[in-house]
Amino acid sequence: xxxxxxxLAAQLPSVQNTTVWSDPRSESQIEFDSFARLARTAERGKFxxxxxxxxxxxxxxxxxxxxxxxxxxxxxxTVLSALAAVTxxxxxxxxxxxxxxxxxxxxxxxxxxxxxxxxxxxxxxVTSWDAFTGENFRRGGFLDEAxxxxxxxxxxxxxxxLWDSWQPDHVLADAGAGEFLRAGAGEFxxxxxxxxxxxxxxxxxxxxxxxxxxxAGDSPQGREFAASDADVIFSKHSxxxxxxxxxxxxxxxxxxxxxxxxxxxxxxxxxxVLGDTAEEAAERAVEIGRAQVGPQTALMLMEALWGRDLSxxxxxxxxxxxxxxxxxxVTKGHTEYRKGREAAVRRWRELxxxxxxxxREVVIEVTAKPTFVGTPRQVADSINEFxxxxxxxxxxxxxxxxxGGLDDLVDRVVPLLQEMGVHREDYxxxxxxxxxxxxxxxxxxAARNATTGRPAKEIS
Amino acid sequence: MTRLHLSVALDGTGWHPxxxxxxxxxxxDVFKARYWxxxxxxxxxxxxxxxTFEDTLGLQSAAFxxxxxxTDQVRGRLDAVLLAAAIAxxxxxxxxxxxxxxTHTEPFHVASGIASLDFASRGRAGWxxxxxxRASDAAHFGRRTTPRLTSEDVLDSELIAxxxxxxxxxxxxxxxxxxxxxxxWEDDAEIRDAATGRFIDRDKLHYIDFEGEHFSxxxxxxxxxxxxxxxxxxxxxxxxxxYELAAAGADVVYLTPHSREDTVAxxxxxxxxxxxVGRPAAEPLKVFADLVVFLDDEPGRAAARKRRLDExxxxxxxxxxxxxxxxxxxxxxxxxxxxxxxxxGFRLRPGVLPHDxxxxxxxxxxxxxxxxxxxxxxxxxxxxxxLGLPRPASRYAxxxxxxxxx
Numbered sequence: 081x082x083x084x085x086x087x088l089a090a091q092l093p094s095v096q097n098t099t100v101w102s103d104p105r106s107e108s109q110i111e112f113d114s115f116a117r118l119a120r121t122a123e124r125g126k127f128x129x130x131x132x133x134x135x136x137x138x139x140x141x142x143x144x145x146x147x148x149x150x151x152x153x154x155x156x157x158t159v160l161s162a163l164a165a166v167t168x169x170x171x172x173x174x175x176x177x178x179x180x181x182x183x184x185x186x187x188x189x190x191x192x193x194x195x196x197x198x199x200x201x202x203x204x205x206v207t208s209w210d211a212f213t214g215e216n217f218r219r220g221g222f223l224d225e226a227x228x229x230x231x232x233x234x235x236x237x238x239x240x241x242l243w244d245s246w247q248p249d250h251v252l253a254d255a256g257a258g259e260f261l262r263a264g265a266g267e268f269x270x271x272x273x274x275x276x277x278x279x280x281x282x283x284x285x286x287x288x289x290x291x292x293x294x295x296a297g298d299s300p301q302g303r304e305f306a307a308s309d310a311d312v313i314f315s316k317h318s319x320x321x322x323x324x325x326x327x328x329x330x331x332x333x334x335x336x337x338x339x340x341x342x343x344x345x346x347x348x349x350x351x352x353v354l355g356d357t358a359e360e361a362a363e364r365a366v367e368i369g370r371a372q373v374g375p376q377t378a379l380m381l382m383e384a385l386w387g388r389d390l391s392x393x394x395x396x397x398x399x400x401x402x403x404x405x406x407x408x409x410v411t412k413g414h415t416e417y418r419k420g421r422e423a424a425v426r427r428w429r430e431l432x433x434x435x436x437x438x439x440r441e442v443v444i445e446v447t448a449k450p451t452f453v454g455t456p457r458q459v460a461d462s463i464n465e466f467x468x469x470x471x472x473x474x475x476x477x478x479x480x481x482x483x484g485g486l487d488d489l490v491d492r493v494v495p496l497l498q499e500m501g502v503h504r505e506d507y508x509x510x511x512x513x514x515x516x517x518x519x520x521x522x523x524x525x526a527a528r529n530a531t532t533g534r535p536a537k538e539i540s
Numbered sequence: 541m542t543r544l545h546l547s548v549a550l551d552g553t554g555w556h557p558x559x560x561x562x563x564x565x566x567x568x569d570v571f572k573a574r575y576w577x578x579x580x581x582x583x584x585x586x587x588x589x590x591x592t593f594e595d596t597l598g599l600q601s602a603a604f605x606x607x608x609x610x611t612d613q614v615r616g617r618l619d620a621v622l623l624a625a626a627i628a629x630x631x632x633x634x635x636x637x638x639x640x641x642x643t644h645t646e647p648f649h650v651a652s653g654i655a656s657l658d659f660a661s662r663g664r665a666g667w668x669x670x671x672x673x674r675a676s677d678a679a680h681f682g683r684r685t686t687p688r689l690t691s692e693d694v695l696d697s698e699l700i701a702x703x704x705x706x707x708x709x710x711x712x713x714x715x716x717x718x719x720x721x722x723x724x725w726e727d728d729a730e731i732r733d734a735a736t737g738r739f740i741d742r743d744k745l746h747y748i749d750f751e752g753e754h755f756s757x758x759x760x761x762x763x764x765x766x767x768x769x770x771x772x773x774x775x776x777x778x779x780x781x782x783y784e785l786a787a788a789g790a791d792v793v794y795l796t797p798h799s800r801e802d803t804v805a806x807x808x809x810x811x812x813x814x815x816x817v818g819r820p821a822a823e824p825l826k827v828f829a830d831l832v833v834f835l836d837d838e839p840g841r842a843a844a845r846k847r848r849l850d851e852x853x854x855x856x857x858x859x860x861x862x863x864x865x866x867x868x869x870x871x872x873x874x875x876x877x878x879x880x881x882x883x884x885g886f887r888l889r890p891g892v893l894p895h896d897x898x899x900x901x902x903x904x905x906x907x908x909x910x911x912x913x914x915x916x917x918x919x920x921x922x923x924x925x926x927l928g929l930p931r932p933a934s935r936y937a938x939x940x941x942x943x944x945x946x
Contacts, residue, residue, distance in 0.1 A: 102734040110764050112629070112660045135762060136648070138745065145742040152725065152740075152764040154656035155649070161625040162660035164573065184597065184680040185645060192619040196573045196626040215758035216648045219683075251616065253560070253567035258612045258852075260560060260567065265615070266599060277682040280607070282599045284571055284616050376737040 086467045086502045087345055087474025087516060088494070089173070090122040091131045093482050095139070097381075097447065098351060099150050100371045100480045107483055109150045112162060117483035119163045122170055125490035126504050128515040129171025129202055129292075130163070131476055132156040136180055137213040139413035141380055142389060146411070148377050157189050164197035171512030173202035173294060178231060179209060180217045183238040183275055187283075191243060194286030199511030202292035202312070207232045212412045227274075229301045234274045236293065236309055240521070241268050246285040290521035292512050298326075306344060307333035311518050314476060315348045318451040323348065323471030345473040345516055350451035352477060354488050358454050365453045368480055370440075372448040378440040381447060384411035385421055385428070395440040399432045451475075456488075460496035467502070544875065544913045545828065545885025545927060547635070548583050548900060550576070551594040552614040554892040555832050556846070557602065558853040560614050562892050571618060573626045579897060580627050583634055586901025587915050589926045590635025592668060592774070592887065595620035597641050597677045602855075605689040607676045613853070621653045628661035635923030637666030637774055642714040643707055644672070644681045650714070651721035651761055658766035663922035666772035666792075669715055671707040697778035697860075708781045713752035715773060715789035720748035722770055723934040724760030746936040768924050769931045776830070778860060783813035791929060792826045794887050796861040797878070803829060804881050826884040826927055830861040834891040835868055835899035842866055846891065861889060868903030872911065884927075 092115060093099035100106060108114050119130045134156050139146040156174035163172055172193060176186055186203075194201040207228040214221020223231060250265035269278035295302060295310035306313040313330060317323040331341045353368060355361025373381075375395040383390045386400070387408035393400050404425045432442050452459045466472045479485025497503035508514065513521075553560040553567055560567035569575035576593075583591050599615045601608045620638035628636060636657065640650050650667075658665035672678075673686045686707060693699040701708065729744035748759035775786035776794040786793035793810065797803035807827065814825065834842040843865040850856045857863065864871055875886055890896035908914035920926045 101732055101739055102737075110659060112662070116629070137758075138760060138762060145740070145745050147738045147740045147742045150739055151745075152730070152762060154659055154763055155652040157622055158625045158653050158656035159660060161622040162628050165577075165626050165629040180646065181649070182644070182681050182683070189619045189622060192622045195571045195618055196622060198572075215756075217646050217757075218755040219646075246616075251568070251571070253570075255561040255565070255567060258561065260613060261611050261615050263609060263611050275682060277680055279676050279680045280599050281680075282596065282615070282617055283619070374737045 083500075083502055084467050084473070085504065085517070086463060086497060087347055088125065088127045088503065089129045089131055089171075089347060089474065089476040090118065090127055090486055091133065091349065091476055091478045092118055093150075093479055093485060094133055094153055095135060095150050097149050097372050097377050098478055098480055099482065100368065101150050102371060103481055105484055106481055109482055110152060110154060112159065114483040115154075115159050115163060116166050118486060119167050119170055121483075121486045121490050123167050125486070125494040126507060127170060128474070129173045129200075129512055130160075131173040131202075131204070132160060132175060133204075134175035134177060134206065135413065136177060136208070137216055137413050139411065141384065141411045146380070146413075148374070148380055157193055160201075161193055161196050164193065164200065169200070169507040169510065169515075171200045171202055171292065171515060172197055173204055173292070175204040175206055178205055178207050178235040179223055179228065180213065180219065183235050183242065183270075184277065184281070186235075187239040187242040187281065190239070190291045191283040191286045194288055194291050195283070199287035199513070201286065201288065202294055202512055204294040204296060204314075205232055205236055205310075206296065210412075229297075229305055231274045233305060233309065234272050238270045238272070238275050238277070240290055241270055242281040243286055243290050243521075245281045246283075248285055251284050288511050288513050288521070292516060292518065303330050303333060306330060307339070308337045310344060311513075311516065312345045312347055315346060315472075317471075318348050318350050320466060320469065320471045323466060324469065327470050327472065342517065343519065345518075347474045347476050348472050349478055350475045351480065352452040352459055352489065353450045354454070354456055354459060354492060356455065358458060361453050361455060361458075365450050368450070369444040369448040372480065373440060373444045375440060378443040380411075381443050382439055385424055387421065393439060396438045399429055399439055399442065456492035456496055460493050460500065463493070463497065464500060464502055542913075543915060544879060544908060545589045545826070546900075546905070546908075546914065547588055547590045547592060547637075547828065547885065547887045548897060549592045549594070549830070549887050549889040550579055550893070551889070552600075552893075554896065555859065555889040556834075556849045556853070556857050556891045557613040558849040559892040561852055562849070562895065564895055565893065567614065570614060571616065573623075576623055577627050577630045579893060580631055580634060580636070582894065582897055582901055584631050586905045587918060588634060588901070588905075589885065590637050590664075590666060590772075590923055592637040592666075593620035593624055593639060595639040595641065595670075597644055597672060597680055598674055604694050605674060607674070621657060624665070625657050625660050628657065628664070631661075631664075633664070633918040633921070633926075635664045635666055635772065635926060636661055637668055637772065637923075639668040639670050641672055641677075642669040642711045643686060644677065644683065647714045647717045647755070648721065648757055648761075651718040652763045654718070654771050655722060655761065655763040655766040658768055658771045659763075663767035663924075665766065665768065666774055666923055667718075668774045668776065669711055669718075670776070671704060671711050673704050673707060698780065701779035701781035705781050708785050710752075710754045712785050712788055713750075713754055715785070717748065717750040717752065717755075717757050719770060719773070719789070720750055720935070721757070721759055721761040722766060723936055724748050725765040726934045726937050727765050727769070730764065765934060768922050769934065770924075772923050772927065772929070777810075780809060780813065783810050784817055786810070787813040787819050787825060788817040790825060791924075792828055792927070794828045794830045796830050798862045800878050800881060803878050803883065807882050826929075827882065828885045828887045829878060829883050830887045830889060832859045832861050832863045832889045832891055833871060833896055833900070834863070834865040835871060835896050835903060837867055837899075837903065839867055849892070857891075859889075863891075868899055868907050871904055872907040875908070876911070876913065
């Protein structure tokens with residue numbers, strides 16, 4: 081059986097406590113140079129894409145702006161458009177919310193990024209439903225939680241209709257004949273539950289047809305959405321066993337949508353620490369974990385989980401014996417802490433009891449344990465084992481430093497993966513779909529041909 | 541003599557609808573970054589203050605207020621903010637001023653997008669907010685209806701302004717909200733204080749609590765204060781209500797006078813708008829005039845070229861702005877004549893790209909420089925700096941605040 085090629089991607093370390101901003105090597109989180117440096121490093125490592133997250137309201141803890149992590153970031157699509165000018169092959173993936181935007185505008189902005197980058201754009205489709213974020217928008221926070229996937233699905237379907245409203249041969253630019261475009265190019269009409277729009281789309285078909293679609297949800301609905309509609313799914317399953325179970329489950333959902341297992345790439349988000357020896361790497365991992373979870377951060381994350389003020393507790397002491405307030409939210413804009421808090425508290429307590437850990441040690445264990453720790457050879461082998469044993473198709477690496485955090489991975493691990501024949505020596509095509517080995521985008525509504533996977537109307 | 545400010549308005553293959561059929565035009569490239577990069581780098585070689593990028597939320601049309609289904613003119617666009625961002629790393633001094641719609645978009649996203657452009661360009665971002673009343677644009681969003689212009693309205697800019705008064709009022713709110721969002725982080729909000737574990741001083745971030753007639757926004761922005769503090773806000777205005785929008789919220793206004801006398805008249809109307817909104821004298825509004833230009837060195841040639849293009853298009857090209865045909869020297873004469881009555885600069889709309897842009901940078905600019913009214917090197921690193929505008933303090937900063945008041 082031939083070996084699988086590993087898909088490598090990178091994310092700018094941003095507003096999570098993964099980012100160690102206090103390190104002297106940590107530079108600006110907002111200046112363009114930081115983004116350019118990281119993106120160029122990823123491109124030097126022949127990565128598939130560079131990814132930016134999004135948040136539309138600054139986080140608040142106990143009614144005040146959260147100040148312990150990096151705060152503030154640029155608009156994803158704007159900075160990625162600028163990165164298109166300083167990179168040549170790297171995919172550029174933007175997170176764009178489907179709740180606080182409208183399909184026409186998002187579709188044309190993504191089509192624009194795809195044109196500007198000549199086929200390197202991707203869209204991580206996210207949804208929110210909270211009134212907290214809605215306070216920054218005309219439309220406010222109105223969406224029922226139950227509607228978030230139906231709106232996201234219809235939003236994406238509508239965007240695909242808009243991209244499909246121009247075919248590749250609709251721009252003629254034929255000066256002699258005096259025909260710039262085909263009559264009717266861009267015509268569309270969508271009548272649905274969430275969107276009732278019609279007219280003419282004003283950006284020609286993106287070079288990739290459709291940008292690559294990324295989905296990050298782990299819930300059953302999120303998995304189903306990915307199986308029916310996405311090209312890439314992010315997951316958080318970063319141990320082999322969970323990874324394989326997730327992989328099997330998600331890939332198993334594809335057939336009912338007429339899709340093949342390789343049509344959806346499973347790419348978990350991971351962290352890593354390298355050292356010249358295994359011991360050195362382990363020591364560095366401890367140091368980095370302590371920098372990622374300072375005493376204040378430990379208490380803050382515990383308060384978020386408990387839903388109450390715990391500022392009187394010693395971060396180096398035992399977990400509080402008071403019970404969490406499951407219905408009280410003290411941290412807003414932090415998606416992880418909305419649901420499943422009681423189970424998480426039980427898990428924290430179990431961990432503290434069985435291993436005798438302090439508050440800070442538990443928080444480090446739970447939130448700041450790197451996925452891969454070891455020598456470059458060990459890390460390369462682990463990465464490869466994950467992929468070859470179907471626990472993942474690749475990884476999105478989140479370094480802990482901006483902008484130099486990817487350097488050691490690209491300089492020391494990537495060459496080993498290339499030697500092993502599981503990572504490209506150079507790009508073989510110009511588009512992100514080429515890097516990911518994806519088929520041309522499907523056209524909604526068109527019957528799919530079972531053998532080629534292409535829409536029937538394209539081959540008839 | 542004070543120097544003249546000069547900018548160029550980029551749109552498609554030029555402002556004449558038949559420009560794309562000219563031999564030097566690149567109609568097949570208008571959706572590619574390198575086409576636009578070539579144009580902006582040419583403008584930067586000419587040391588122009590800034591370029592503007594047009595944008596709309598629907599296909600271009602020959603009629604101001606209605607769609608058409610013509611196939612013999614350029615149709616289709618790229619998003620202007622993203623286009624400007626893609627050019628930012630390829631240029632170093634010239635200002636980049638994209639247009640965004642403010643009728644169907646979210647002000648919060650617009651503020652963050654322009655601030656991000658300011659970061660990507662290291663302080664060279666501007667913004668041109670624009671309203672739309674086209675029913676077809678509203679149908680692309682399906683969220684609201686907008687007042688409709690009649691065929692009589694479109695012949696008179698005062699009638700347009702009257703019919704669209706509410707949209708202009710809303711635009712004024714958008715500009716105010718966006719400016720507040722740009723100020724919502726004080727400049728020194730990021731402290732990286734390892735001792736206390738704090739990345740920011742939370743007291744230096746501010747809710748904007750904007751409550752308008754049309755929308756409300758809590759804030760603060762997700763993006764820190766941009767390099768210029770306040771990116772340059774520019775407004776194209778033809779009549780009283782839009783003049784008030786410009787007077788209340790803009791750093792630069794583009795007028796569309798048709799003669800020196802008309803310039804005087806329009807400046808008078810603008811002056812009344814400044815008084816109505818109570819803009820302080822300490823915050824001068826820079827006034828530019830828009831002109832569509834067809835330029836050739838040989839006398840008569842530009843006019844003949846325009847006539848030929850008109851024939852190709854099947855109609856005489858008309859514009860809201862005065863259409864100039866002539867030599868670069870004649871244009872220099874006109875600019876210096878009109879500016880005497882109180883203009884700070886001009887925004888030239890090249891009839892044909894790249895021809896008329898090259899005539900501006902290669903003909904007009906050297907002529908103006910010879911007359912001592914145009915720069916021979918960029919004298920500032922930011923767009924506000926090129927226009928001689930100070931970097932304002934955040935309105936939320938506690939002491940010494942001299943921020944722009946709206």
